[in-house]
Amino acid sequence: VSSSASLAAWVGLFLSGNNDDENFYRNNNNNASSADDAIISQQDAGNPYNNTTNDGDKPLARLLIVDDDPDIVHVLKRGLQQNGFLADGFTNPKQALQSFKSNVETYSLVLSDARMPGLSGIQLTRKVKEINPHVKVVLMTAFEIRDNEFSKVLPSTQVDGFVQKPVGIRDLTNKILSLIGQSKRRRRNEDFDR
Amino acid sequence: MKILTDNPYSDRIVRGNSLEIAETTVKKKILIEPGSHILLVYNDLNAFREIYTQYSRALLPQNEIVVIGTQYETVNEVKNILRLSGVDVERYLNEGTLFILDAQPGYQDAGSHGMWKFARSLLSRVKREGRRGVTWFGDAGSFFSFEKIEELMQYELSLPQKYEDTLKTVCSYHLKDFEQLKESQKQILFDHHFKSILVE
Numbered sequence: 001v002s003s004s005a006s007l008a009a010w011v012g013l014f015l016s017g018n019n020d021d022e023n024f025y026r027n028n029n030n031n032a033s034s035a036d037d038a039i040i041s042q043q044d045a046g047n048p049y050n051n052t053t054n055d056g057d058k059p060l061a062r063l064l065i066v067d068d069d070p071d072i073v074h075v076l077k078r079g080l081q082q083n084g085f086l087a088d089g090f091t092n093p094k095q096a097l098q099s100f101k102s103n104v105e106t107y108s109l110v111l112s113d114a115r116m117p118g119l120s121g122i123q124l125t126r127k128v129k130e131i132n133p134h135v136k137v138v139l140m141t142a143f144e145i146r147d148n149e150f151s152k153v154l155p156s157t158q159v160d161g162f163v164q165k166p167v168g169i170r171d172l173t174n175k176i177l178s179l180i181g182q183s184k185r186r187r188r189n190e191d192f193d194r
Numbered sequence: 195m196k197i198l199t200d201n202p203y204s205d206r207i208v209r210g211n212s213l214e215i216a217e218t219t220v221k222k223k224i225l226i227e228p229g230s231h232i233l234l235v236y237n238d239l240n241a242f243r244e245i246y247t248q249y250s251r252a253l254l255p256q257n258e259i260v261v262i263g264t265q266y267e268t269v270n271e272v273k274n275i276l277r278l279s280g281v282d283v284e285r286y287l288n289e290g291t292l293f294i295l296d297a298q299p300g301y302q303d304a305g306s307h308g309m310w311k312f313a314r315s316l317l318s319r320v321k322r323e324g325r326r327g328v329t330w331f332g333d334a335g336s337f338f339s340f341e342k343i344e345e346l347m348q349y350e351l352s353l354p355q356k357y358e359d360t361l362k363t364v365c366s367y368h369l370k371d372f373e374q375l376k377e378s379q380k381q382i383l384f385d386h387h388f389k390s391i392l393v394e
Contacts, residue, residue, distance in 0.1 A: 068266075115266055115298075118370030120339035142268045143296055 061108035061180050062086040066096040066124065067140070068116045072165075076111065079169035085176070093119035097127055104132050108180050111163075111172075114141040125159055136160040136179045140167070207384060209392045212241035216248040219391070228327055229357040232364045233387035235372045239266055241393040242366060246272075246331050247279045254286050257326040259316050263297035263309065265335035266368065291325070298336040301349075310353075317359055327360030338371040347379060355388045 063085050067073050070091050077089040090096035093116050100107055110128050114121035121139045128135055142165040160179050163172060210218065219226055226232060226249075236242040250260050264272050272294045276283050286292035300309040309332060316328045337346035350365065357363075365387070372380070384390050 115335065115339060117266060117335060117338070117368035118374070120335075122339055123341065142271075143298070 057084065059086040060084045060177070062103075062106045063088070063176065064096055064100055064107050064110045065089040065112075066093050066110065066116070066121075067091065067113040068093075069113070072113070076169075076172070080173065080176075083169060083173045085173075093121075093124050097124060100128050100135075101131060107132075107135055109136040109138065109160075109176055111138045111140065111176070114139040114162075115143070122159075129158075136176075138163055138175065138179065140165050142166075206388065207390045207392065209394055212236070212244040212393050215241075215391055215393050216245045219245060219249060226329065226362050226364070227388075228360045228362065230362045230388045231353055231355055231357065231386075232362065233383055233390040234331075234364050234366045234393070235369055235391070236366065236393045237369045239368070242333075242368075243267075243275050245393070247276060247281070249329065249331075250276055250292065251279055251281050253326070253329060254281065254291060257291075257324075259291045259293075259320065259325060259328045260286075261293040261295065261313070261316070261328065261330045261332075263295050263300055263330070263332035265297045265333035265339075269294045269296060290319075297333045298339070301332075301334070301336050302340060302342075313361060313363070317361055320360055327362065330361065330363045331366055332363065333366045333368070335368055335371050338374055343375065343379070347382065350383060351386060355386060 060083075063080060065073055065076050065080070065087055066089075067076070068091055073089040073091055077087045080087045088096075088099060090099065093112070096110075096112075097119070100110065110124070112121040112124050116124075121141075125137045125139065128137060137159050138161040139159050140163045145162050145164055161175055163175065208215070208218075234242075234245070236245070246260075246262050250262070254260055262272055267275075273283050276292075276294075281292075283292065287294075295309075297309075300312075309330075313328060313330055319325065320328055334346060337343065337349075353363065375383070
């Protein structure tokens with residue numbers, strides 16, 4: 001029930017409720033495949049399957065998407081791929097962490113649900129930042145985001161951004177591009193300083 | 195439903211699928227007796243939903259106060275699930291006999307005892323209004339999320355195995371969280387709760 005309800009909320013925003021999102025989506029996807037082509041099964045949501053963007057151009061960045069709700073993984077992965085990103089989606093955060101370890105140099109950003117049983121978004125953040133401090137992490141939550149909630153438990157492991165679900169793909173894309181841009185600028189400056 | 199026989203705590207550990215557990219819990223009333231401090235380990239969210247839904251549907255009309263402290267689904271999702279199963283959510287919310295809360299700030303911001311204080315205040319209402327009792331489903335997931343296992347153990351051990359009044363607490367754990375505990379910690383929890391329910 002919850003799964004369907006959450007999917008409906010996401011899809012509602014994604015496809016019809018937000019004209020800005022829809023226009024952005026259209027303008028950036030001249031060669032987008034049909035919706036059916038983009039649909040993945042729930043098993044696929046647990047594993048990276050198709051890491052190509054729909055327009056065949058060089059991807060903007062590679063993203064790791066983690067959420068225990070397969071519907072959300074599906075919608076985010078599809079939307080972000082169609083906006084030019086390479087995106088791997090996982091419903092199992094431990095598998096996601098394994099993928100991150102195996103492809104540590106290629107991921108620019110991790111987009112993870114905050115509350116997941118077994119390995120929470122906070123725990124995942126800590127682990128990926130230990131492996132690669134430069135990777136950006138955005139946590140998503142359907143719950144109210146309270147300022148001190150994460151700072152109390154992550155004093156040294158910065159979460160780079162928070163997203164309140166549901167979020168439109170356009171807003172999410174802008175947030176990701178902004179974070180990745182900051183990251184690239186900082187790394188360029190570090191190289192220059194050396 | 196099976197009762198474990200190869201475990202020293204066999205008389206207090208019950209295993210079954212979510213439907214069996216829900217039915218036994220609600221219809222036969224053998225698992226959640228007044229005053230019980232229960233450990234519930236659910237293998238997926240649907241199992242947890244099945245149990246709190248059946249319980250709420252059966253006990254709210256019998257003058258019980260039900261509190262659902264949620265971790266892995268939002269308050270609105272819980273409301274919707276209850277509505278879809280036929281619970282008159284608005285009526286019980288307005289009456290103040292159904293409470294659906296985000297467990298994370300309850301346990302982590304107000305401290306573990308914040309929710310406990312709230313439970314005591316509800317018990318006062320039970321006496322004042324002649325109600326049946328209070329049942330508290332609280333998901334412990336935030337302790338794992340924030341890696342506060344020691345605090346979790348302290349909190350659990352601060353609660354009695356059996357309450358002297360009509361309070362029933364169902365300390366609920368997602369299996370993936372529960373599996374993060376050491377075997378010794380699991381055993382302490384099994385030992386400390388009046389009954390343990392493992393949903394398979």
